[in-house]
Amino acid sequence: MMSAGSLQIMLNEGQPVAEHRPWRRVVVTAEIWNALLEGLAGGAWTMLGLWGETGMAHLALREDSSETMIVASLPCPDGRFPSVGRIHPPAQRLERTMADLVGLQPAGVPDHRPWLDHGRWPVRHPLGAASPPMGLLPPYRFLPAEGESLHQIPVGPVHAGIIEPGHFRFTANGETVVRLEQRLGYVHKGIESLLNGATIDQAARLVGRVSGDSTVAYALAFARAVEAATETIVPDRAHWLRALMAELERLANHCGDIGAICNDAAFALMLAHCAVLRELVLRASAACFRHRLLMDCVIPGGVIADLPADGVKTIQGLIAEIRHQFPPLVELYDNTASLQDRTVNTGFVRPALIKQFGCGGTIGRAGGRAFDARRQPGYPPYDQLEFATPVLTESDVNARVWLRIHEVEQSLSLIDQILQRLPAGPVRVELSSPGQITEGLALVEGFRGDILVWLRLNADSTVSRCHPRDPSWFQWPLLEAAIENNIVADFPICNKSFNGSYSGHDL
Amino acid sequence: MRKLLFQNLLRSPLTIPAPAPSEAALAELAAKVDQAARKRLGRSLSIREVDAGSCNGCELEIHALNNVFYDLERFGFHFVASPRHADVLLVTGPVTVNMKEALERTYTATPDPKWVVAVGDCGRDGGVFAGSYACVGGVSAVIPVDLHLPGCPPTPMQLLQGLLALLQAQDSSQGS
Numbered sequence: 001m002m003s004a005g006s007l008q009i010m011l012n013e014g015q016p017v018a019e020h021r022p023w024r025r026v027v028v029t030a031e032i033w034n035a036l037l038e039g040l041a042g043g044a045w046t047m048l049g050l051w052g053e054t055g056m057a058h059l060a061l062r063e064d065s066s067e068t069m070i071v072a073s074l075p076c077p078d079g080r081f082p083s084v085g086r087i088h089p090p091a092q093r094l095e096r097t098m099a100d101l102v103g104l105q106p107a108g109v110p111d112h113r114p115w116l117d118h119g120r121w122p123v124r125h126p127l128g129a130a131s132p133p134m135g136l137l138p139p140y141r142f143l144p145a146e147g148e149s150l151h152q153i154p155v156g157p158v159h160a161g162i163i164e165p166g167h168f169r170f171t172a173n174g175e176t177v178v179r180l181e182q183r184l185g186y187v188h189k190g191i192e193s194l195l196n197g198a199t200i201d202q203a204a205r206l207v208g209r210v211s212g213d214s215t216v217a218y219a220l221a222f223a224r225a226v227e228a229a230t231e232t233i234v235p236d237r238a239h240w241l242r243a244l245m246a247e248l249e250r251l252a253n254h255c256g257d258i259g260a261i262c263n264d265a266a267f268a269l270m271l272a273h274c275a276v277l278r279e280l281v282l283r284a285s286a287a288c289f290r291h292r293l294l295m296d297c298v299i300p301g302g303v304i305a306d307l308p309a310d311g312v313k314t315i316q317g318l319i320a321e322i323r324h325q326f327p328p329l330v331e332l333y334d335n336t337a338s339l340q341d342r343t344v345n346t347g348f349v350r351p352a353l354i355k356q357f358g359c360g361g362t363i364g365r366a367g368g369r370a371f372d373a374r375r376q377p378g379y380p381p382y383d384q385l386e387f388a389t390p391v392l393t394e395s396d397v398n399a400r401v402w403l404r405i406h407e408v409e410q411s412l413s414l415i416d417q418i419l420q421r422l423p424a425g426p427v428r429v430e431l432s433s434p435g436q437i438t439e440g441l442a443l444v445e446g447f448r449g450d451i452l453v454w455l456r457l458n459a460d461s462t463v464s465r466c467h468p469r470d471p472s473w474f475q476w477p478l479l480e481a482a483i484e485n486n487i488v489a490d491f492p493i494c495n496k497s498f499n500g501s502y503s504g505h506d507l
Numbered sequence: 508m509r510k511l512l513f514q515n516l517l518r519s520p521l522t523i524p525a526p527a528p529s530e531a532a533l534a535e536l537a538a539k540v541d542q543a544a545r546k547r548l549g550r551s552l553s554i555r556e557v558d559a560g561s562c563n564g565c566e567l568e569i570h571a572l573n574n575v576f577y578d579l580e581r582f583g584f585h586f587v588a589s590p591r592h593a594d595v596l597l598v599t600g601p602v603t604v605n606m607k608e609a610l611e612r613t614y615t616a617t618p619d620p621k622w623v624v625a626v627g628d629c630g631r632d633g634g635v636f637a638g639s640y641a642c643v644g645g646v647s648a649v650i651p652v653d654l655h656l657p658g659c660p661p662t663p664m665q666l667l668q669g670l671l672a673l674l675q676a677q678d679s680s681q682g683s
Contacts, residue, residue, distance in 0.1 A: 118605045120604045121640050121641055122604075126640050126641075157606065157609045158558075158609050158613055162569050162570055163566065164558050164563055165606060165609065186603065186605045186606050186609070187558070187560045187561070187600070187603055187606065189560055189601065189639055190636070190640050190642065191636070193639060193640065193641075194638070194639050202635075205635055206635055206636075209635055210562065211562060211563055212562035212563040212564025212566075213564070213567060269508070269511070272575060275573070275574035275575070276521060276574065276575060278574070279574050282571070286662075292568070293568075328511055329511075332508055335508075336508065502563070503563050
């Protein structure tokens with residue numbers, strides 16, 4: 001068992017990278033890399049991200065006991081690195097992505113199937129030494145399930161609802177799901193390649209569209225990474241307005257999700273009422289910040305514009321309205337046995353898996369993992385605000401509904417506090433220009449979980465490399481575990497209770 | 508539940524009055540829509556939504572069309588689960604290379620007469636994702652498009668005005 005702080009000690013052996021902020025990035029040897037992987041597999045720390053660029057693999061880690069965050073970088077001049085996924089399964093899809101996009105090969109893995117690359121792009125390894133495609137890839141082989149009377153159900157990429165595309169391959173015995181395997185990558189837009197060489201303004205717009213439902217959280221993570229890299233100090237009022245937008249986004253999405261989960265149990269009344277709440281939030285957002293989803297409102301250096309004169313009143317009215325309308329809906333959910341019959345004990349995820357995957361957001365907190373990036377590592381103004389981090393341990397669809405309910409209540413309280421104590425002053429500053437290569441890292445709590453953005457800026461302040469990591473990377477695989485032994489008909493409700501992002505994952 | 512339902516009986520509806528159809532959409536449709544198709548579709552249109560690489564922003568606003576404020580179904584529009592049942596394909600996104608074939612197959616699976624509405628700035632020309640190796644860039648690069656509803660994302664009101672123009676285009680042809 002490693003002691004607290006051992007991550008720091010281990011990385012003291014490595015070569016620290018200058019101008020990486022606010023946490024350290026350290027270039028390590030293969031020996032340290034392998035020791036890090038052992039600690040990861042042993043549960044001593046949590047993986048926050050794994051990405052690559054030509055000749056280098058990056059691994060972001062967090063040691064829970066000492067609350068240390070760090071990026072370890074392994075040079076791989078021959079294009080190979082010791083596989084993380086070999087001993088730590090949560091890394092497998094990330095590694096397959098590194099092989100697809102950068103051409104870095106994880107050594108020692110049994111699964112060599114591509115992940116995002118479906119063999120259709122006009123280029124191979126777009127983020128590495130780009131080369132023409134090799135021709136048709138072999139057909140994608142889904143993992144086998146063996147036994148009597150099994151049948152397969154292929155679903156997607158085009159789904160029945162108004163939702164994002166992806167493929168689900170079910171193997172079922174009668175109605176019971178024996179195995180689900182996801183195949184994603186259909187909405188891969190090549191965002192990381194578009195970010196290379198982009199100006200900060202262009203990049204902010206792109207990162208704000210990695211996943212449209214989390215545009216505030218992504219824009220915030222990008223802005224914080226840029227501000228860390230350039231050592232820009234953002235005015236107080238901007239921090240508070242950012243938190244206001246982030247909580248409005250959380251409120252809108254949670255309200256929508258609570259209704260949509262109930263709708264997947266054919267309880268449309270909840271959807272109708274929750275959709276009203278969601279719409280009210282979006283209208284108030286549009287009235288205050290001129291965009292319903294708040295796209296492009298958080299920018300590096302601050303926020304795009306201040307609240308209008310009647311902004312505080314508008315949002316206070318919204319909060320009062322939701323406080324009036326929401327409790328009867330919670331009561332309705334709580335008192336409808338036929339609905340609970342569908343949600344209780346459905347889609348259970350083992351808390352050990354949640355911990356292993358470092359799964360955040362409502363799924364993590366409904367399964368006993370209390371992590372919330374607003375607290376730890378934390379960012380302003382949350383250190384000055386009072387809020388609880390609700391945690392449940394049942395880890396089923398019902399717990400994920402309740403967690404959202406509790407988080408709606410917390411967001412209402414946070415917005416109240418923000419409006420009451422909003423500091424005066426400017427809402428944006430010019431970014432500093434360090435005139436040299438700098439790097440920044442940020443971790444921000446979106447409604448879905450923690451979003452990581454890492455970036456390197458060139459001396460002329462254009463983006464040299466930027467990697468946004470969606471919380472869904474560590475949530476999608478758990479959906480495969482959650483649905484096992486559930487009936488096929490419960491898949492929609494399980495899926496909706498996760499609400500993973502396709503666009504954020506496929507990038 | 509009874510209390511909640513009863514309250515709703517007494518409360519005035521939240522639904523907004525129907526907006527006027529979008530002038531720009533009407534102008535685009537006037538040049539494109541086939542007269543015979545108009546006659547056969549009637550006033551009731553089934554919509555199949557296809558996400559061809561969107562960031563999910565457009566989907567959120569298309570969803571909002573179904574809430575009680577916009578209540579799209581009162582106009583005869585209905586979202587369906589299969590392209591086989593659809594008259595209209597509502598397509599979002601810059602059409603990723605990985606979704607191109609799925610979009611083509613969805614289009615082929617939709618019976619004639621059919622209309623294609625490209626939603627969002629991405630659906631028009633790829634939007635912020637234009638130029639990527641992984642995006643075709645615009646729905647019309649893959650299947651014929653009858654109507655573009657730009658915006659990032661378009662608001663439910665803009666979507667509603669655009670879709671109402673579809674109905675108006677039919678009505679005017681039936682009268683003629």
